[in-house]
Amino acid sequence: MNRRNLLVLVASLGGLGALSLWAAKASGAKLSRMMMSSSGMNMGGMRDAADRIQQLPTGAPLSDLVKLSNTATQPGQFNGVIEAAATQHEFVPGLKTEALTYNGALPGAMIEVFEGDHVKINFKNRIPEQASTIHWHGLEIPSDHDGNPTVPVASGADHTYEFAIPEGSAGTYWYHPHPHQVTAKQVYRGLAAPFIVRSKNDPLSSDLGDTILVISSVSLDVDGKISENTMADQFNGREGDHVLVNGTKQPVLTVAPGSSRRFRLFNATNGRFLRLAIDGHNMTLVGTDGGLVSSPISGLKELLLAPAERAEIVIDFHGAPGSYALSSLPYERGWMGMDKPAAETITIMDFALAGASVQRIELPEKLRDIVPLGEAKSRKRIEFNETMGMGNGMMTMGFQIDGKTFDMDRIDLKSRKGEVELWEIFNNSDMDHPLHIHGTQFQIVERERNGEVFPVAFTAWKDTVNITPKETVRLKIRFNLPGMRMYHCHILEHEDQGMMGTLQVV
């Protein structure tokens, strides 16, 4: 029997509690809470039952994001204050939900800087009882300012993060907490925000606009509480009952017929795969995690964004006035255990074509140079693994890299500063896992499936790459700064359960 069928069988044995590995290792109080919620599940009281899910309103205009204000007076400097705190948020008007927010906003306040800027952030952790950090996802900044779990900021404490934004790094990044074993929970309660690095010479016309679409998700109980993770969430990563764009469900953006518009898309969910498509429209890919691609890639019918991936696209809106949905199509991500969601297409947001038509905007043929990283001086190979077993009458599942569970006191890999490496990552498991590596951007070289090698279609800067079951991905990478970095699956529940390693750059 394969692992997935065994999981279904085990999970369907009535009365058997099911626990994931971290819970088994967690404190007694946490453990008994998990046991209670899992026995509740088995008695049919699951929060997934339709009558426990709070419905959210749809159809509001797309929200603009709150911007973090810059308190510096000198040019080239960005100073800001970010406070993470519990906030009463209304996902449903009149229904109070305790969420976690950066500066009261959900998604958090957006940071916008230019290449070469110097950034100084005063972080105030006002999250009750939990340590936190801010990790600057995708940016090449000194490791001791990168919010590693090894540098926690205690509840009630302040911490200053300071770093320079490298030249040539214009792109679409984000920031989120990275504390040991509670990253998933802090992110699904609301902590995540965009970090945009702009170039003073953007080759894309400002007439395209630049609309940020942060796609996240939320699960709410009818009493307005953000739901705790279910067993399915722990195994698969939390997909969330409702998909949000800039904090609201299925918002509407009105665009002029004929117009060309630029969008930055973020998959800020813990564990939902977004296979995006737009009614009656193709997309043109202009950028990936680490900035623009070398030339626009037009005619895309769909775009897969795994958790933590970003993309910049241009859409040429055409056709009759009316509503065109941005949807997420069904995606087979290798579901573990019970409660596999139905293979449905869901609407993420709507574009309303209305008003006077305008002229389409031609994109430049060339956006920038992306120099291939060149010959690798060293090689690394890592492997994703899942383990499962039964302990004390309960099912456990482990998520590991190279057969090891994360230990922040252990150095798993070593790299030499400035040296190009070839990494080979084999996903020796039954589900997709998006690998993220801190502190640099890499270039995917090729993928190998069933002995067949598929070279990458175009060179691009990435910090997160999805790897399907039994697939091997090869990528080139170079760390320009010394220090400790993390690499992990960006399904945040997997990361918290130990699917993470440490890398020392010397």
Ligand code: C2O
């Ligand atoms: Cu966005 Cu280590 O994470």
Ligand code: CU
């Ligand atoms: Cu990161």
Ligand code: CU
């Ligand atoms: Cu994973």
